[in-house]
Amino acid sequence: MTLVDRNLTLSPQECASTPVTLADYIYPAIQKQYITIITLEADVLADEDLEAVHQMRVSLRRLRSQIQAFAPILDIPKVMGVKQIGQIGRTLGKVRDLDVLQELLKNYRSSLPESEQTHLEKVAATLVKRRRKEISKVKLMLDDREYQYFKLGMNNWLNSPQYMPNARIEFGSILPDLLLTVAGQLFLNPGWWIDLNSETEIGLESGVSQLLTIHGETMHGLRKQVKALRYLMEMFPDRYPDRYRDHLKDFKQIHQIFGNIQDNLVLDKFIRKALGKRSPIKLPTLYERIARSNYLNWQNWQPIQERYRQSETKHNFKLMLIQDIIK
Numbered sequence: 001m002t003l004v005d006r007n008l009t010l011s012p013q014e015c016a017s018t019p020v021t022l023a024d025y026i027y028p029a030i031q032k033q034y035i036t037i038i039t040l041e042a043d044v045l046a047d048e049d050l051e052a053v054h055q056m057r058v059s060l061r062r063l064r065s066q067i068q069a070f071a072p073i074l075d076i077p078k079v080m081g082v083k084q085i086g087q088i089g090r091t092l093g094k095v096r097d098l099d100v101l102q103e104l105l106k107n108y109r110s111s112l113p114e115s116e117q118t119h120l121e122k123v124a125a126t127l128v129k130r131r132r133k134e135i136s137k138v139k140l141m142l143d144d145r146e147y148q149y150f151k152l153g154m155n156n157w158l159n160s161p162q163y164m165p166n167a168r169i170e171f172g173s174i175l176p177d178l179l180l181t182v183a184g185q186l187f188l189n190p191g192w193w194i195d196l197n198s199e200t201e202i203g204l205e206s207g208v209s210q211l212l213t214i215h216g217e218t219m220h221g222l223r224k225q226v227k228a229l230r231y232l233m234e235m236f237p238d239r240y241p242d243r244y245r246d247h248l249k250d251f252k253q254i255h256q257i258f259g260n261i262q263d264n265l266v267l268d269k270f271i272r273k274a275l276g277k278r279s280p281i282k283l284p285t286l287y288e289r290i291a292r293s294n295y296l297n298w299q300n301w302q303p304i305q306e307r308y309r310q311s312e313t314k315h316n317f318k319l320m321l322i323q324d325i326i327k
Contacts, residue, residue, distance in 0.1 A: 022174060023167040026070045027158075029235055033063040034154050041142055044092075047135055050099050057096050060089040065231040069182055073174075075162035079146075079153035088150065091141045098131040101267050108286055116283050123274045172327035175236065179321050182229045187314055191215070191222030192305060196298065205288075205295040212294060216265055223258035226251050239326050247317055250304055257297045264290050 036059040043052035064085040067074065071082075078084070105127070109120050141147055166174065194215050196207055212219065230251040237245055268290060272279045280287045307313050 020171040021168050022070065022073055022171060022178070023161075023163050024171070025235055026066065026074070026167075027161055029066050030063060031158055033059045033066070034158065037063070038151065045139055045142060047139075053092055053095050053099065053138070057089055057092040060085055060092065061227070062231050064089060065228045066235075069178060069228070069232050072178075073164050073167035075164055076157055077153040079149045080157060084146070084150055088141065088147060091138055094134045095131060095138055097266060098127055098134060100263055101270055102127050102131070104263055104267055108289055112283075112285050116285055119275060119282050120271075120286070123271055126274045127270070170327075171239075172325050175239065175325060176321045179229075179232065179236075180318060182225075182232055183318065183321070186222075186225040186229050187308070189218075189222045189225055191218045192309055194218065196302075205291040208295045208298045209291045211298075212261065212265060219258055220262055223255060223262065226254045226258075230255055240320065241324050241326075243320055243324075247320075250308075254301070254304055257301045260297045261294050264294055 037056055040052050040056040040059070043049055044056055046052075064082055067076065067080070067085065068082045102124070105120065105124060109117055109124075112120070194211065196211055230248065233244070233248050233251070237248070268279075268287075271283070271286075275282060
């Protein structure tokens with residue numbers, strides 16, 4: 001089925017007489033991500049450019065976040081639901097994670113002692129073998145029935161989009177509710193209150209490692225919630241003052257910081273699986289550098305963490321979403 005180009009951007013003349021709605025924003029957003037996904041299929045299948053897997057995964061994540069956030073106004077088929085998109089994204093994600101690990105390992109290996117580089121040769125070989133297996137699964141997925149149903153559902157919806165009755169409510173009266181729902185869940189995450197000083201030796205790199213061993217899953221959950229709010233906020237920079245973009249910059253930084261930490265945690269897990277529990281003894285320099293990297297990332301996180309633990313910061317952010325919207 002042909003994908004119809006329904007660019008719902010309004011002209012100044014139309015804006016003067018037609019109220020802007022959330023439907024005017026969500027359709028082109030969904031369309032943009034879907035076009036990116038199907039455009040990248042050939043490059044992913046060819047597997048010559050690692051960036052293709054990454055960009056396809058990012059577009060699936062953005063699409064999933066959009067559909068999840070806009071669920072109250074969307075009438076969509078099950079085949080293009082959050083669960084289905086998540087399954088596709090996870091299959092791609094296994095390849096992308098291995099690509100990240102290969103690059104991370106390459107960066108660490110370049111300055112390690114020869115004895116440690118020898119140990120890491122086994123890890124590198126295991127990564128290559130594992131990636132070959134996972135990219136085969138991706139190629140099978142792109143040809144299987146479930147993925148074809150997903151594309152058919154997307155095409156059908158984009159050719160004839162269906163919405164709930166509230167989708168045509170004037171934009172300014174409903175956008176704050178949408179943003180506050182996602183922001184509220186983020187600010188309730190216990191990760192904001194995990195403190196290095198309260199549970200470990202103050203300021204030590206080993207302390208951060210200990211903290212991440214205890215709370216790694218919680219911090220990863222915080223990152224996912226930050227990412228969801230970031231992706232949503234990036235749709236509306238023209239509807240709020242500059243302070244909105246300052247908060248968006250903070251959320252991008254948090255996303256990056258905990259992405260770096262998560263990459264190190266996954267690398268540690270992979271190395272231990274390949275070399276055994278004695279990996280830190282076999283690779284002391286590598287583990288020192290991983291610990292140092294996590295410590296520096298935690299240092300970058302702490303000022304942002306402290307700022308958003310303040311009631312005033314959260315209160316002003318929520319007031320901005322309600323009061324400063326440009327209609």
